[in-house]
Amino acid sequence: AAIAAVAASVGLPAVGPGSVAHAQDKKFTIALIPGLTTDAFYITMRKGAQAAADALGAELVFQGGPEFNPVVQVPVLDAVIARKPDAILIAPTDTTQLVEPLRKAHDAGIPVITVDTFIGNGKYQTGAGDADFPLAYIASDNVLGGRMAARALANAIGGEGKVYVSNVKPGISTTDQREEGFKAEMAESFPKVTVLETQFNENDANKAASQLQAVFARNSDLKGVFGANLFSALGAGNGVQQAGQTGAIKVVAFDAPTSIVDNINTGLVDVAIAQHPAEIGYYGVVSAYAHLTGQSIPVSIGTGFTVIDKGNVADPNVAKYIYSD
Numbered sequence: 001a002a003i004a005a006v007a008a009s010v011g012l013p014a015v016g017p018g019s020v021a022h023a024q025d026k027k028f029t030i031a032l033i034p035g036l037t038t039d040a041f042y043i044t045m046r047k048g049a050q051a052a053a054d055a056l057g058a059e060l061v062f063q064g065g066p067e068f069n070p071v072v073q074v075p076v077l078d079a080v081i082a083r084k085p086d087a088i089l090i091a092p093t094d095t096t097q098l099v100e101p102l103r104k105a106h107d108a109g110i111p112v113i114t115v116d117t118f119i120g121n122g123k124y125q126t127g128a129g130d131a132d133f134p135l136a137y138i139a140s141d142n143v144l145g146g147r148m149a150a151r152a153l154a155n156a157i158g159g160e161g162k163v164y165v166s167n168v169k170p171g172i173s174t175t176d177q178r179e180e181g182f183k184a185e186m187a188e189s190f191p192k193v194t195v196l197e198t199q200f201n202e203n204d205a206n207k208a209a210s211q212l213q214a215v216f217a218r219n220s221d222l223k224g225v226f227g228a229n230l231f232s233a234l235g236a237g238n239g240v241q242q243a244g245q246t247g248a249i250k251v252v253a254f255d256a257p258t259s260i261v262d263n264i265n266t267g268l269v270d271v272a273i274a275q276h277p278a279e280i281g282y283y284g285v286v287s288a289y290a291h292l293t294g295q296s297i298p299v300s301i302g303t304g305f306t307v308i309d310k311g312n313v314a315d316p317n318v319a320k321y322i323y324s325d
């Protein structure tokens with residue numbers, strides 16, 4: 001510290017052992033705010049983030065709410081801002097409702113990076129719009145994921161028949177984009193598939209299960225369902241099972257919790273599209289750290305998918321993408 005003080009007094013950069021200003025001497029605190037804490041997707045993201053934090057000697061703070069809901073998430077964000085972390089990684093639970101709350105972090109000088117979901121239109125650092133202030137967006141390509149789901153479901157039902165999307169609620173970037181990609185692919189490539197009205201379940205698997213049964217009661221010729229996230233897919237699958245339609249109503253699932261292995265093996269789920277949440281967390285922390293140490297960072301990082309079905313679910317190179325509980 002004494003050396004640093006002397007160096008500073010003569011206008012020299014303070015480097016070397018004992019220096020307070022040397023970047024590597026500072027242990028950066030990086031906060032990760034998930035959509036909700038009890039979701040295998042975010043639990044897996046946290047693991048990747050922790051691995052990066054350990055490698056870089058940073059501290060990771062994981063703080064979130066019990067529900068995927070902006071009303072629950074905003075107070076958590078406020079509490080995190082009050083702790084003044086060096087950077088915030090967040091999966092915003094609504095494209096518009098998180099803009100002003102996140103601007104508070106930005107205005108307080110805390111760099112913001114969004115992971116999984118985005119605010120505004122997801123195009124950051126463009127100088128346009130009210131929501132372009134986050135430094136980066138790190139996520140799956142959710143429109144592509146929706147298109148992949150459509151192809152898988154169309155193939156599973158032989159290219160024709162009625163299907164619908166079991167979804168969370170409008171206003172969530174990821175699940176909105178999956179539905180958009182799903183419908184676009186069906187319209188462009190599978191004209192004999194009819195996509196019924198989307199059922200919104202508020203991230204409640206029980207609700208998704210009853211909705212499946214209600215849709216089936218109205219459409220005895222229902223052929224398939226796309227569960228657009230973990231709880232939607234789990235619930236829709238349970239609904240198919242409860243209706244005694246395992247294998248008859250095809251299920252394509254977004255996300256891959258551990259239960260997906262059984263559900264694929266029993267034939268309840270045809271295909272699961274696993275995201276790579278650990279990669280999202282890892283690159284989130286690496287990006288924040290790079291920015292904090294003066295490096296420029298990419299404004300967007302796309303992570304991949306692994307398509308899981310009966311033919312590959314036992315392969316360790318595939319099974320490693322099944323989420324941690």
Ligand code: T6T
Binds near residue numbers: 116175231
């Ligand atoms: O599908 C993920 C995530 O990508 C989405 O934004 C919200 O739901 C999950 O967390 C799964 O439950």
